[in-house]
Amino acid sequence: MLTYIARRILYSIPVLFLSSFLSFVFVSYAGNPLGNLRANPRIPANTLRLVAERNHLNDPVVLRYFYWLKDFITDKMGKSLLTFQPIWPDVHRTILHTAQVVIIAETLAIILGVAVGIFSAIRQYSVFDYTFTSLSFLGYAMPTFWLGLLLQILFVDIYLKWHVRIFYTSGLNNIGEGTWTLDRLQHIALPVVTLCVVSFALYSRYMRASMLDVINSDYVRTARAKGVAEWRVITRHVVRNALIPVVTVAALNLGGLLGGAIVTETIFTLDGFGYYFIQALQNSDFYAVMAYLVVTSVIIILFNLIADVVYGYLDPRIRYD
Amino acid sequence: MHKRLWLLAVAAVAVLLLAASATARTTSSGSVHAASLKAAPFAESWAQTPRTVAGRKAKDVVVIADEQDPSGFNVYQATQSSAWAGYMITPVIRGAYIITDQGGYNLDLAKSVKATKTSLTITLRPDANWNWGGVKSPVTNADLKYTLEQFLNPNNQVASNTGYINIDPAKTQLVGTKTAVFHWRTSCPADQLSAGTCAVGPFADYRDLFGIVYPSKALAGLDWNTLWSDCVCGNNGKPISDGPYILTNWTKGNGTTLVSNPMWYGHKPAVKTIQWKFVADTSSEIQGMRGGEYDMIYPSPQTALSQLVNQPGLVYNTNRAYIFEHIDVQLGPQGNPLLKNPWMRQAIFLAINRVSLIKAIFSSYAPGVKPLNSLEYILGKAALPHFGKWATSQRKAIALLKAHGCTGGPSVPTRGNSNFFSCGGQPASFRWFTTVGNDRRSTSAAIFQQQLAAVGIKINPQFFPGPAVLFGKILPSHDYDLSEYAFVAGSPDPSNNDSIFKSTGGQNYTQWKNAKADKLMAQAGITFDQAKRQALYEQVDQLLANDLPIIPLYTYPSILVYRKALAGAEHSNASLSTGPAWNAEQWHWTS
Numbered sequence: 001m002l003t004y005i006a007r008r009i010l011y012s013i014p015v016l017f018l019s020s021f022l023s024f025v026f027v028s029y030a031g032n033p034l035g036n037l038r039a040n041p042r043i044p045a046n047t048l049r050l051v052a053e054r055n056h057l058n059d060p061v062v063l064r065y066f067y068w069l070k071d072f073i074t075d076k077m078g079k080s081l082l083t084f085q086p087i088w089p090d091v092h093r094t095i096l097h098t099a100q101v102v103i104i105a106e107t108l109a110i111i112l113g114v115a116v117g118i119f120s121a122i123r124q125y126s127v128f129d130y131t132f133t134s135l136s137f138l139g140y141a142m143p144t145f146w147l148g149l150l151l152q153i154l155f156v157d158i159y160l161k162w163h164v165r166i167f168y169t170s171g172l173n174n175i176g177e178g179t180w181t182l183d184r185l186q187h188i189a190l191p192v193v194t195l196c197v198v199s200f201a202l203y204s205r206y207m208r209a210s211m212l213d214v215i216n217s218d219y220v221r222t223a224r225a226k227g228v229a230e231w232r233v234i235t236r237h238v239v240r241n242a243l244i245p246v247v248t249v250a251a252l253n254l255g256g257l258l259g260g261a262i263v264t265e266t267i268f269t270l271d272g273f274g275y276y277f278i279q280a281l282q283n284s285d286f287y288a289v290m291a292y293l294v295v296t297s298v299i300i301i302l303f304n305l306i307a308d309v310v311y312g313y314l315d316p317r318i319r320y321d
Numbered sequence: 322m323h324k325r326l327w328l329l330a331v332a333a334v335a336v337l338l339l340a341a342s343a344t345a346r347t348t349s350s351g352s353v354h355a356a357s358l359k360a361a362p363f364a365e366s367w368a369q370t371p372r373t374v375a376g377r378k379a380k381d382v383v384v385i386a387d388e389q390d391p392s393g394f395n396v397y398q399a400t401q402s403s404a405w406a407g408y409m410i411t412p413v414i415r416g417a418y419i420i421t422d423q424g425g426y427n428l429d430l431a432k433s434v435k436a437t438k439t440s441l442t443i444t445l446r447p448d449a450n451w452n453w454g455g456v457k458s459p460v461t462n463a464d465l466k467y468t469l470e471q472f473l474n475p476n477n478q479v480a481s482n483t484g485y486i487n488i489d490p491a492k493t494q495l496v497g498t499k500t501a502v503f504h505w506r507t508s509c510p511a512d513q514l515s516a517g518t519c520a521v522g523p524f525a526d527y528r529d530l531f532g533i534v535y536p537s538k539a540l541a542g543l544d545w546n547t548l549w550s551d552c553v554c555g556n557n558g559k560p561i562s563d564g565p566y567i568l569t570n571w572t573k574g575n576g577t578t579l580v581s582n583p584m585w586y587g588h589k590p591a592v593k594t595i596q597w598k599f600v601a602d603t604s605s606e607i608q609g610m611r612g613g614e615y616d617m618i619y620p621s622p623q624t625a626l627s628q629l630v631n632q633p634g635l636v637y638n639t640n641r642a643y644i645f646e647h648i649d650v651q652l653g654p655q656g657n658p659l660l661k662n663p664w665m666r667q668a669i670f671l672a673i674n675r676v677s678l679i680k681a682i683f684s685s686y687a688p689g690v691k692p693l694n695s696l697e698y699i700l701g702k703a704a705l706p707h708f709g710k711w712a713t714s715q716r717k718a719i720a721l722l723k724a725h726g727c728t729g730g731p732s733v734p735t736r737g738n739s740n741f742f743s744c745g746g747q748p749a750s751f752r753w754f755t756t757v758g759n760d761r762r763s764t765s766a767a768i769f770q771q772q773l774a775a776v777g778i779k780i781n782p783q784f785f786p787g788p789a790v791l792f793g794k795i796l797p798s799h800d801y802d803l804s805e806y807a808f809v810a811g812s813p814d815p816s817n818n819d820s821i822f823k824s825t826g827g828q829n830y831t832q833w834k835n836a837k838a839d840k841l842m843a844q845a846g847i848t849f850d851q852a853k854r855q856a857l858y859e860q861v862d863q864l865l866a867n868d869l870p871i872i873p874l875y876t877y878p879s880i881l882v883y884r885k886a887l888a889g890a891e892h893s894n895a896s897l898s899t900g901p902a903w904n905a906e907q908w909h910w911t912s
Contacts, residue, residue, distance in 0.1 A: 035788030037399055038797075042481035042811055042820070045517045045827075047399045050478050082400035083392045084547045090573065097574075149604050156612035165372060169612060170605040171575070171598065269601045271574025279390065284788065 005309065012301045016294070023293040024065045024286075033057065033081060033284040055081045055286075068290060077291045082283055087291045090276060095258070095295065097172055098265065098272035102257045105192045109199035110250055116200075117207020117246075118239060121215060132204060139201035144194055148267040151190045170269040191268040195261060199253060206249050210242040244314050248307045255303025259296035370596050374613050374884060378910040380593070383887065385901065386606045386618040387597040390574055393550035396898070397472075397533055399480040401550065408619070408900025409577050409597055412566040413553055416532040417443055419903060422640060422895040424700040424813030426528045430460055430563065436527040436849050438505070441488070443531065445499040452567060452584040453539050454559025460534060462501035466493055467537030469503065475518055477545045481811065484524040486517075523847050525854055526816040532898075536561055565590050565906035575599055579902075591889075591909035595902065610635070610882055617883040617890065619901045626686035629882050639689045641700055642879040642896035643810035646761075647693075648803055648872040653832035655800040659747050664725050666869040669803075670711040671718035672776040678768050679875055682761050687878035696822075696865055696873055697815040697858040705859060707866035708873055718776045722749070730777020742777040750779040751802035756791055757784035762805055765874070796830040804830075807877065812897060815858040816846065821871075822861065833870035886911050 034051060037043050051057070056064050071078030076088040116136075120129040152169040159165055167189045214220065215238050223233050262274030269275075273292065280288035370384060371377045377384060391406035411419075417431035428434070430449045435442045449460040471477055472485035492504040505523045513519035524530070539555030540548060553568040555561045560569055565587060566579035577597040581590040600606045603620050607628055610618045620626060630637050650660050650669075659665050675692040683690040693699070694706035715734035722730060722742050727749065730742035742749040753769075755762045766782035773780055780803065785791040787806070795801055808828075810817045819842050820826035824834040838861050845857040865871065879896035889907035 030786070030789060032789050032793045033400070035793035038788075038792055042483045042817065043399060044479060044482045046475060046482075047478045047480070050476070051400060080392075083550050085393075085550055094574065149608075152605060152608040156608045159612045169608045169614065170600045170602070267602050267605060269599060269605055271599075275574075275601060283392070 001309070001312070005305065008305050008308075012305075015301065016297055019297050020069070020290065020294050021065055023297075024068060024290060025061055027286055027289050027293070028061050028064065033286070036284060068287060071287065072290070072294070077294075078287045080285055081287050082285050087288055090288070091273070091291050091295060094271055094273045094276040097270060098258060098261060098274065101172075101188050101191050101264075101270060101272065102195065102254065102261055104188070105195035106199055106250065106254050106257065108192065109196045110203055110246075112196075113200045113203025114207050114243070114246060116204040118211055118234070118242075120204065120208045121211030121242075122234065124212065129208075133208075136201040136204050139197045140205075142197070144198065144263045145267055147197060148190065148194045148264060151193060152267075155190065170267075172270050172272075188270075191261075191264050191270055194264050194268075195257065199257075202253065203246060203250065206246050207242065210245050211238060214238045214242045244311065247314060248311050251303050251307035251310055255299050255306075258303075259292075259299045370594070372614075374616065374886070377616060378886060381591060381910065382594045382596065383592050383616045383905075383908060384596045384598055384614070386600045386609060386615045386620075387576060388601065388603065388606065388619075388621060390599050390601075391571070391577070394553045394568070394571075395545070395549040397480050398546055399478045402480045404898065404900070405597075407898035408902060409579070410553060410568065411564070411899045412579060412595070412902050412905045413562045413564045413568045414533055414535075415564045416534055417530070418528050418532070420813060420895065420897055420899050421903070422892045424643075424897075426813075430534055431531075432499075434527070436523070436525075438523045438847065438849070440505065441503045441524075441527050441530070443501050443503075446586055447499060448586040449563060450584045450586065451536050451539065451561055451563050452582050453536065453555050453561045454557070457584050458538070459498065460536075460563050461498045462495045463498075464534050464537045465501040465531060466490075466495065467540070468531060468533065468535045469493065471535060471545050473518075474545065482518070484526060484530045486520045487522060487524040523849070525846050525848050526812075526814045527849075529812045529814055532812075534563070536563070566595060566902075579905075581906075585906070588906045590906040592905065595905060616887055617881070617893075617901060619879075619881050619894075622683070622687060622878050622880055624685055626880060626882075630686060634885050636883055636885050636890070638881045638883070638891075638894045639687050640879040640881070640894040640896055642877040643699055643813065644807050644877040644896075645693055645696070645699065645810075646805065646807045646874040646877065647696075648805050648874065649796070649801075649831050650803060650870055650872065651799055651801050651831060652834075652870055653799045655798070657747075657751050657802040659744055659749060660751065660802060662725070662744075663868065664721050665744070665749070666872075667711065668718040668721045668776065669773065669778060670708075670869060670872050671714050671721065672773050672778060673769050673872075674713040674772055675874055676713070677772075678765050681768060682764055683875075683878060687880060690875055690878050693873040693875050695862055696871065697818060697862040698813075698855075699810070699876055700813065703855050703859070705862070707859075707862045710866065711869075715772070715776050718778075722777065727777075731775070734775045736771075736775055738774050738777065740777060741774075741779045748779070749777060750781065753780040753782045753803045753805070754791060754795055754801045755782065755784060755805040756787040758786075765805060799830060799832055805874070810897075815861075816842075819846070822865065831870040833868065835864055835868060838864045 033055065034048055034057065037048060037051065056067050068078065076086065077091060079086055116132050120132050123129050155167045156169060165186070168187045169190065171187055220233060220237050223237050259273065261272060262278055264270070265272040265275040266278060277289065277292040280292065370382055371380055387405055387409070389403055389405040391403055391409065393401035394406050394410050396402045396407045396410060415429050417429060417434060418426040419429040421427055430445055431443050432446045433444045443465060445460055445462065451458045451460055469485060469488060469490055472479050472482050473490055487505050488503045489506045494502040496502060506519065506521050509519035509521050536555065539561050541556060543556050552558070552571060553560060553562070560567050562568070562582050565582055565585040567582045569578050569580050571577040576599045579595040581593050598615065600609060603623055604625050606615070606618050606620055607625055609615050610629060611632060629635055650666055652661055679690050679692060694708040695704045698704040719731065719734065722744065725744060727742040727744040730740055730749070731738045753766060755766060763784070770780050770782060785795060791804070791806065796804065808821060820828045822833065822838060823829060823842055824839050841857050841861050845854050848854045848857060879894055881894040881901050883890045888909055888911045889904070893901045893904055895901065895903045
């Protein structure tokens with residue numbers, strides 16, 4: 001197993017370099033920091049020259065990539081092209097904010113999704129099954145920005161009608177009050193619900209399908225034939241095996257969300273990693289954009305690896321070469 | 322496997338707790354350091370802010386939604402310059418003048434300013450003081466000199482050095498501690514002249530100079546390009562201000578706090594604290610305003626604002642912003658030759674209906690928006706409607722085209738027409754370039770396409786990313802026929818537009834060349850009498866209205882929504898860099 005993990009990590013290094021190079025080329029061609037400055041009618045030519053020279057904007061893109069790479073490796077991701085401020089503190093701050101919201105949302109989604117998936121499979125074609133199948137599809141199809149806005153309007157209307165502040169519509173924190181205070185939960189509740197709805201739909205569908213696969217397998221029939229109680233068959237033999245693919249999907253989904261709950265973070269003004277990326281992109285701040293892309297690439301690679309390892313860990317039949 | 326699942330669950334919960342705990346200590350500000358006016362993190366300050374309007378009224382606190390997290394507060398540094406940072410520091414760092422919501426220039430730090438053809442004399446108020454970490458010191462002419470030096474330093478990435486480069490720094494005279502006499506340059510080295518770092522002669526737009534005065538002592542030894550990147554403070558990290566408020570802290574991604582400055586020379590602010598709370602999304606901002614989370618918003622114009630127009634307890638104020646949407650007509654060799662004919666440009670202007678466009682775009686949330694009929698002046702009495710003579714008349718447009726030998730088009734305006742004119746063998750078909758992802762511009766492209774088709778003129782809209790392609794490549798290359806976008810003016814003074822309209826102007830993308838207009842603008846550049854200067858620019862405006870290198874559409878609405886109980890905000894809707902808090906010292910809560 002350890003050899004397998006080491007090999008996968010080694011394989012990831014050239015992949016990271018290649019992806020960072022391609023990202024840098026695309027980002028460089030997609031945006032131009034001087035383009036934003038030129039919108040100012042009075043921008044001096046000397047300033048444009050200084051910005052271009054200091055940021056190597058007149059050099060070939062390949063050379064610029066190596067300038068960036070040097071800063072990224074030797075200077076903790078380098079400094080913002082615009083503000084000259086170090087990038088690492090911003091990445092550190094925002095990724096932890098994203099992690100908190102995403103992990104809570106994913107935990108809730110997994111618990112609810114698995115429970116609903118199990119029950120839907122056991123009561124296949126029942127009213128419960130049809131209801132949650134419909135709700136799952138609705139949740140999956142609903143655009144995040146729309147759901148977020150609906151939730152905001154709902155809770156503002158509640159406030160206006162009854163003067164009760166249940167949840168806030170934006171911001172991550174009234175920070176002085178601590179991490180697990182009611183105030184914090186009032187702020188992050190709506191983004192958590194928004195993220196949770198989409199993931200819940202995914203997990204409940206996966207769990208249901210996986211349960212139905214297992215529930216009709218030979219060893220389950222054998223257990224029933226041997227007179228094992230139905231609840232015991234379900235909990236011991238069906239659920240445990242059905243969970244394996246869901247765990248894999250959850251690991252991959254978590255990795256994806258950590259890198260990019262962009263829409264949710266923007267709607268609710270969460271000082272998160274996705275929103276940091278959007279701001280950097282709008283400002284054509286290449287180095288900040290690149291920091292996001294590299295970190296996201298690492299997260300995706302890491303969670304793919306975790307998914308594979310967890311799969312093997314849970315299913316002893318899997319062996320790694 | 323049962324055991325393994327449990328282990329996995331325990332690991333997941335551990336990660337969750339770890340991540341959640343880690344975020345608890347991520348909000349401290351790196352901004353300002355120890356002092357008697359020590360900057361607490363925004364978190365602490367915000368935690369003390371009442372969550373209800375009534376509570377905020379009782380504590381004299383105002384919460385303003387801030388749509389853009391600043392990149393820093395040295396807003397005259399080109400890459401730190403952002404509108405919202407400008408709004409935040411207006412009550413903190415002041416200049417010789419302050420620009421009002423009606424585009425007027427009020428003396429601020431300056432007691433008097435006298436400009437002649439040879440010099441500019443600024444005398445500072447005797448009671449203008451710095452509050453640097455609680456220590457009072459006068460704003461002096463040394464600060465004016467230091468400010469000038471920063472704008473002229475070739476290593477500084479200044480957002481604009483217009484006017485400053487007309488001043489000869491070697492001849493600056495400091496009289497006493499409050500008066501500085503600057504002399505206009507009479508000559509420039511050839512290399513500096515060509516590089517645009519030196520200009521000869523007086524600068525009539527002198528009221529836009531020293532819009533900020535930097536504290537020379539407090540900033541000694543600091544690199545101007547990086548100062549104020551995380552605070553407004555001196556070289557010892559203590560906050561500094563010469564305005565009615567002090568910026569005491571900023572936490573990235575959260576917000577900024579201003580507290581009243583007891584050493585401010587003017588009217589003592591009744592509002593003790595202003596919290597700028599960061600909210601990136603305008604829809605969230607609107608809901609927050611409805612729900613009592615904010616007391617004032619200054620939102621980007623959008624349809625969703627219609628929810629607030631008649632909301633009880635709120636004042637919905639609309640003003641004109643100094644951002645004018647227009648259609649550029651390419652008159653150079655890269656453009657369609659038909660557009661070189663004034664009658665074709667007139668036909669286009671006559672065919673489009675700006676009123677219906679504005680109705681479609683703005684009626685629900687900015688009902689006061691009207692077509693823009695002047696380019697040099699936007700607000701006030703000077704904004705004479707020279708372009709008003711081209712009021713929509715599609716019949717006149719067709720008649721004009723026919724009178725110039727165009728054939729093949731409709732004889733009367735026809736909806737859904739597909740017969741287009743051809744003039745001298747050249748089809749009346751034009752490339753129409755604009756930015757992608759802008760609802761207003763996609764709407765106007767669709768409306769204008771239909772309206773122009775009705776008179777036999779075809780446009781082919783194409784949408785490009787703004788900064789990277791349209792502004793960065795297409796406009797400077799002049800390779801387009803018609804292009805819709807907006808110009809953002811830096812001040813109400815019409816000389817801001819010289820670079821757009823002068824033959825040699827850096828932003829003269831249309832390649833309009835008019836010797837008379839050039840002469841008038843040059844004359845205005847050395848005319849200090851404001852009435853005479855205005856008359857010169859009015860003439861330029863008339864020439865523009867005759868030649869039509871640019872078809873003005875509308876100015877963006879500047880919308881300010883605030884609680885009715887917040888008195889003194891009636892004139893706060895200033896759309897320039899001064900922003901909504903330019904007169905915050907006049908605000909007070911009423912019962």
